[in-house]
Amino acid sequence: MSNRKQKPIIGISIGDINGIGAEVTMKALLDNRIMRLVTPVIYGHGKAMAFYRKQLELEDFNFMQIRSVDEVHHKKVNLVNVLEESPEVMPGVETQESGKMALAALNQAIGDMKAGKIDGLVTAPLNKNNINSPEKKFIGHTEYLTEAFGSEDSLMFLVAPDIRVGLVTGHIPITQIEKKLTSENIRKKLNLMLNSLENDFGINKPKVAVLGLNPHAGEDGLLGKEEIEIINPVIREFKDHGKLVFGPYPADGFFGMMHQKKFDGVLAMYHDQGLIPFKSLAFDSGVNFTAGLPIVRTSPDHGTAYNIAGKNIADEGSMREAIFQAYDIIKNRGNWESEEGEG
Template identity: 60%
Template sequence: MQENKNEKPFIPTLGITIGDMNGIGPEVIIKSVMNPKIFDLVNLVVYGHGKVLSHYKNLLGVDKFSFNQTNNAGQIRYNRLNVINCVEDIEVNPGEETKEAGALALAAIQKATEDLKEGKIDAIVTAPINKNNIQSDDFKFPGHTEYFTEAFGAHESLMFLCGERIRIGVATGHISIAQIKDRLNADVIRKKLELMLKSLKKDFNIGKPKIAVLGLNPHAGEDGLLGNEEIEIIQPVINEFKEKGELVFGPYPADGFFGNSSQSKFDGILAMYHDQGLIPFKTLAFEEGVNFTAGLSAVRTSPDHGTAYNIAGKGIANEQSMRSAIYMAKDVLLARRENTH
C-alpha cells in the first residue's frame, strides 16, 4: 500500500487526569510540558482545575508556563496545554491527604473517561491518586487498573509495567500476599499470558514475542520440594502455549532470573504477584517506567510512582515517568492504527 504523502500525520489528543492535587502529579505534569516541542506530537488536556496548576506554577517559580481553560475537550487550543475544571473550586494543600483532593481526583477520572468514550480524546494518562481518599460510592477499586477495566467493559486486563529495557506483567495484582495462593490458578495465568502476547503484538509491534514466566515459590519450587504450584499449575500452562507455537518459557526462579539480567533476553515477563514484578521493575526502570493497562479497548498509561506527599510542592519531583507515559500513550495509539489497516 503506497503512502499518501498528502495525508497529515496523526496527532492524538490525550487527556491527563490531575490525580491527587496535593501530591507530585501537578508538578510532573507542568515539568513534562515545559518543552513546547511536545505539542508537535500530541494535544494535551488536563482534567482537574486551573487553580491547581497555577498554585504549583507559583510554588515552582515557573515563568514560561501557561494554559488554556476550556469547558469542552472538543474545543481545545492546539500547541499549548488545555485544562478542564472538573469541580467548582478547590484549596490546594501540598503534602496533605484531604477528602477534597480525593473528590477532585475522582471527578477528573470520570470526566476524562466520559470524553474518551465520546471520542473527544484518544487516550488517558493518569497522574497518581491516593487509593484511600478517592474511595466513595463511585470508586470502590484498589486502583486505576480495576476502575478502567470495569469502565470499558473488559472481562480481564493486565497491569503491564513498561520501560525501555524491561516489560513486566503481573498475574495477580492489588491483593494481599495471603490471597495469592487462592487466587492463582491455571486459568488466571493463561488469560494474563494471552493478554500479554496480544498486547506485545498489537500495541508494541512485536511480531513474535518472547515471554518469560516466573515461578511462584523460592527457586521455582525446587522440583516440588518448596511448593507444587510450578509443577501442577504454571508449567502445564507454559506447555499449552509452546504447543501453539508461542515463545513462552519458564517457570524461572525470580531471584536468579533478575540476578543474571535475564530480562534483557525477553520481550515480556509474567510475574505471579505484585511485588515479585514491581520490585525489580522499579529497581531497573523507576525514573522512566510506565504503568500500561493492557487488554482494554481504550489506551491508558500512568507514571509508575505514587503521590509522594513527602516531596510535593518542593520542585524536586522527577517528571521522566510522566513524560514517558505521555509518549507511550501516543506510541500505542499509533501502533493500533497501523495494525488495523
C-alpha cells in the same frame, strides 16, 4: 477513533492535587517534543495549576482553560475544570477535597474517552485512601478502568526500554494469591501480554518469560508444587501452539542475572515479585500501561509522594515517558495516522 487532521488528543487526569501529579505534569509538558506529537488536555482545575506554576516558579508553563474538550486548541496545553468550586491546595496533605477532585478528573476523562473525544488517557497518581467512599471501593486505576470500559480482564503491564513486566495477580492481599493463581488466570494474562506485545508494541513473535511462584521456582516440588501442577502445564500449552513462552524461572536469579533483557516480556505471579525489580531498574523511566482495554491508558510508575510535593524536586521522567508511550501505542494500534501519512 476516527482520524483528525490535527495531533492525537491525550487526556491527563490530574490525580491528587496535593501530591506531585501537577508538578510532574507541568514539567513534562514543558518538553517541546511532546507538544509536537500530541495535544494535551488536563482534567483538573485552573486554580491548582496556577498555584503550582507560582510555587514552583515554572513561568514558562502556560495553559488555556476550556469548558469542554470540544473547544480544544491543538497548539496549547488545554485544561478542563472538573469541579465548579475552587479547591484548596495543600501540598503534602491528604484531604477529602483532593480525593473528590481526583475522582472527578478521572471520571470526566473516562466520559470523554467513551465519547471518542480523546485518543488516549494518562493518569497522574492519586491516593486510594481519600478517593474511596462507602458507595464505591477504589482498588486502583487498573481495576477501575477495566470495569468502566466493560472489559472481561486486563493486564497491569509495567514497561520501560529494557524491561516489561506483567502481573497475574495485582492489587490483592498476599494471602489471596494462592486462590487467584489458577491455570485459567495465567492463561488469560499470557494471552493479554502476547497480544499487547504484538499489537501495542509492534513486536513480531514476542518472547515471554514466566516466573515461578515459590523460591527457586519450587525446586522440583520440594518448595511448592504450583510450578509443577499449575504453571508448567500452561507454558507447555502455549509452546505447543508455537508461542515463545519459557519458564518458570526463579525470580531472584532471573532478575539478578538481568535475564529480562533477553525477553520481550516477563509474567510475574504477584505484585511485588514484578514491581520491586521493575522499580529498582526503571523507576525514573517506567510506565504503567493497562493492556487489554479497548482504550489506551498509561501512567507514571510512582505514587503521590506527599513528602516532596510542592518542593520542586519531583522527577518528571516517568510522566514524560507515559505520555510518549501513550502516543506510541495509539500509533501501533493503527488508531492514528498523521497528516504526513504515518501510521
